[in-house]
Amino acid sequence: MLKLLGNFAFAAMLTAAAAQAEDAASVLAQYKSASGGAVWDGAKTLHMGGTLSTGGLSGDVSIVQDLQSGRSADSYKLGSMEGADGYDGKLAWERDPGGEVAAQDTPEAVRRARTQAWVDAHAYWYPQRIPATFGPLAERELDGLSYRVIEAHPEGGDAVTLWFDARNGLLARVVQRQGPDTATTVLDDYRDTNGVRIPFHITVDLTDAAGRTDPRRRSEIKLDHVTLNGAITDADFAMPAMAATAHIDNPNGVARIPFELLNNHIYVSGRIDGKPARFLVDTGGVNLLTPAAAKKFGIVGEGKMAAGGVGEQRVDLALAHANEVRVGDAVLDHPVFYIIDLGKLAEVEGSDADGLVGYEMFRRFGVTIDYAGHTLTLADPAKFAAPAQASVVPFELNDRIPIIAGTLDGVPVRISVDTGSRASLTLHSPFVREHDLVARYHAAPEAVVGWGVGGPSRGLPARYGVLRLGDREIRGIAGDLYTGDKGSFANPDLAGNLGGGVLRRFTVAFDYAKKKMYLAPNADFGKPDPFDRSGLFLLGDGEALLIADVAPESAAARAGLHAQDRVIALDGKKVGTSSLVEWRTKLRELPAGTRVKVEAQRDGKDETAELVLADRIPAA
Numbered sequence: 076m077l078k079l080l081g082n083f084a085f086a087a088m089l090t091a092a093a094a095q096a097e098d099a100a101s102v103l104a105q106y107k108s109a110s111g112g113a114v115w116d117g118a119k120t121l122h123m124g125g126t127l128s129t130g131g132l133s134g135d136v137s138i139v140q141d142l143q144s145g146r147s148a149d150s151y152k153l154g155s156m157e158g159a160d161g162y163d164g165k166l167a168w169e170r171d172p173g174g175e176v177a178a179q180d181t182p183e184a185v186r187r188a189r190t191q192a193w194v195d196a197h198a199y200w201y202p203q204r205i206p207a208t209f210g211p212l213a214e215r216e217l218d219g220l221s222y223r224v225i226e227a228h229p230e231g232g233d234a235v236t237l238w239f240d241a242r243n244g245l246l247a248r249v250v251q252r253q254g255p256d257t258a259t260t261v262l263d264d265y266r267d268t269n270g271v272r273i274p275f276h277i278t279v280d281l282t283d284a285a286g287r288t289d290p291r292r293r294s295e296i297k298l299d300h301v302t303l304n305g306a307i308t309d310a311d312f313a314m315p316a317m318a319a320t321a322h323i324d325n326p327n328g329v330a331r332i333p334f335e336l337l338n339n340h341i342y343v344s345g346r347i348d349g350k351p352a353r354f355l356v357d358t359g360g361v362n363l364l365t366p367a368a369a370k371k372f373g374i375v376g377e378g379k380m381a382a383g384g385v386g387e388q389r390v391d392l393a394l395a396h397a398n399e400v401r402v403g404d405a406v407l408d409h410p411v412f413y414i415i416d417l418g419k420l421a422e423v424e425g426s427d428a429d430g431l432v433g434y435e436m437f438r439r440f441g442v443t444i445d446y447a448g449h450t451l452t453l454a455d456p457a458k459f460a461a462p463a464q465a466s467v468v469p470f471e472l473n474d475r476i477p478i479i480a481g482t483l484d485g486v487p488v489r490i491s492v493d494t495g496s497r498a499s500l501t502l503h504s505p506f507v508r509e510h511d512l513v514a515r516y517h518a519a520p521e522a523v524v525g526w527g528v529g530g531p532s533r534g535l536p537a538r539y540g541v542l543r544l545g546d547r548e549i550r551g552i553a554g555d556l557y558t559g560d561k562g563s564f565a566n567p568d569l570a571g572n573l574g575g576g577v578l579r580r581f582t583v584a585f586d587y588a589k590k591k592m593y594l595a596p597n598a599d600f601g602k603p604d605p606f607d608r609s610g611l612f613l614l615g616d617g618e619a620l621l622i623a624d625v626a627p628e629s630a631a632a633r634a635g636l637h638a639q640d641r642v643i644a645l646d647g648k649k650v651g652t653s654s655l656v657e658w659r660t661k662l663r664e665l666p667a668g669t670r671v672k673v674e675a676q677r678d679g680k681d682e683t684a685e686l687v688l689a690d691r692i693p694a695a
Contacts, residue, residue: 098212105244111271125298130380145192190232269303291381321439328455332403339575357495360433368429384528425655465593488570496574505567522626603695
């Protein structure tokens with residue numbers, strides 16, 4: 076009897092699935108009929124052109140699509156900037172406004188490209204091109220209009236949701252995940268051309284995990300011409316060669332630059348258009364200037380886009396050209412800079428910087444960071460040599476950031492490599508929730524643990540067991556768990572972000588051409604990874620230190636210190652006698668139980684407190 080019931084249930088499931096497929100098929104058939112019908116059966120290519128607008132910039136855009144395979148390529152101008160991207164049938168690629176070219180080969184990038192290829196190939200009509208499965212048909216109302224909605228799962232791709240206008244059957248919206256964001260493409264102004272109907276107006280909005288959209292991140296395309304069945308070649312979709320706009324200005328092809336290590340951040344001296352500049356070196360970033368630095372160097376930005384980072388807020392972003400940027404003998408000709416307000420960077424770091432050098436340098440040169448020797452080496456790719464006795468860790472590129480794989484306490488992880496982070500290892504909120512890591516690691520209460528683009532970053536401090544990268548094991552990392560839904564640490568595609576707190580234990584090298592990272596342990600490799608024992612997040616404030624945050628249940632909380640208190644003396648010494656970095660180091664490395672007298676000002680009145688330093692997470 077149970078077996079018979081099981082057969083009935085199975086038959087019912089097949090019937091329901093068939094009905095769902097039939098519903099989806101009828102909606103898709105209506106769309107085909109409304110947009111050209113049988114003419115699509117003979118359609119092989121589309122060439123489209125018009126204007127692209129985003130962030131206050133606009134310019135020409137040209138798009139070519141191979142409808143048989145889903146291959147595509149587009150080139151664009153935005154103000155004085157130019158770029159391109161494409162999909163060659165296997166991998167997506169990008170050419171940035173600075174001229175850097177890279178394949179996007181992470182699993183999530185491959186899935187995203189596969190889904191876009193499915194849409195571009197109209198494979199919902201022609202499943203032999205790229206198969207897919209469909210969910211049940213749903214009815215939705217939005218802004219007073221009715222839609223018939225289908226979720227599709229292209230083979231090898233991510234889920235994508237198609238919204239069809241109930242009035243005319245035409246595809247009106249395409250919704251799919253894009254990293255931590257959701258991209259919503261709206262299609263309208265359908266026009267008859269070459270026997271088919273094409274949307275001549277396309278907008279794309281990004282919604283973050285908190286449900287926020289930002290007009291600075293909206294893209295808009297207005298087509299003015301479409302050609303059906305124009306000629307194409309394989310070269311139309313192939314990743315282009317990278318222009319030779321970088322060199323080492325000495326016959327050895329190798330540049331060695333001393334650096335200062337502050338807060339696990341790398342600071343180097345350089346020049347922009349012949350004028351002295353001070354940069355952070357950041358694998359997780361792009362060539363960047365603060366607005367004040369751009370003004371100092373006479374560089375004028377274009378546009379008003381939005382940039383995000385570890386903080387919860389997005390800030391204005393503009394693009395600008397310089398004639399030359401130099402770091403030692405390493406030169407980039409006609410580089411593009413992103414102009415972004417880094418907020419309280421100087422107060423957070425206790426040191427000034429004009430901006431960052433990042434992906435553009437790493438993409439163009441072989442890079443070696445000798446943390447112990449405080450030396451950055453940039454080499455022509457042909458002259459690059461890996462450090463002696465280094466472990467090899469392959470990486471992929473997610474946008475511009477290297478992604479490596481390993482295990483953390485036996486759990487597989489994929490993590491970004493970020494020399495611009497002072498933290499050791501920050502775990503992303505989706506990964507934290509999936510593995511119940513707050514409980515597993517007995518994390519300390521949430522507090523400010525860092526600061527970056529968009530403001531402070533909050534997390535729950537924790538002590539990990541063993542991070543394994545290649546054949547290297549790093550033990551006792553003092554990390555933090557992010558649990559929010561805003562900023563880059565809400566990205567579900569990655570487990571976490573590896574920063575300078577771990578990298579400083581090595582000589583680290585990057586070969587972007589071969590997508591390999593090298594790790595050679597230095598004298599700090601086996602040392603404990605200490606964590607702040609005060610509970611204070613301090614900012615520079617002239618001759619004082621401003622308390623930006625007091626961690627709950629910490630020594631500072633028990634001492635009665637408050638955020639916005641101005642510390643003027645510690646342990647009887649004026650804070651101006653030591654740097655912010657030195658004070659942070661003392662509060663991190665002095666033993667638990669050490670008593671530290673704190674003299675502060677609150678609302679114009681002098682206050683005195685005694686810190687009894689205590690471990691917030693288990694000692695290493």
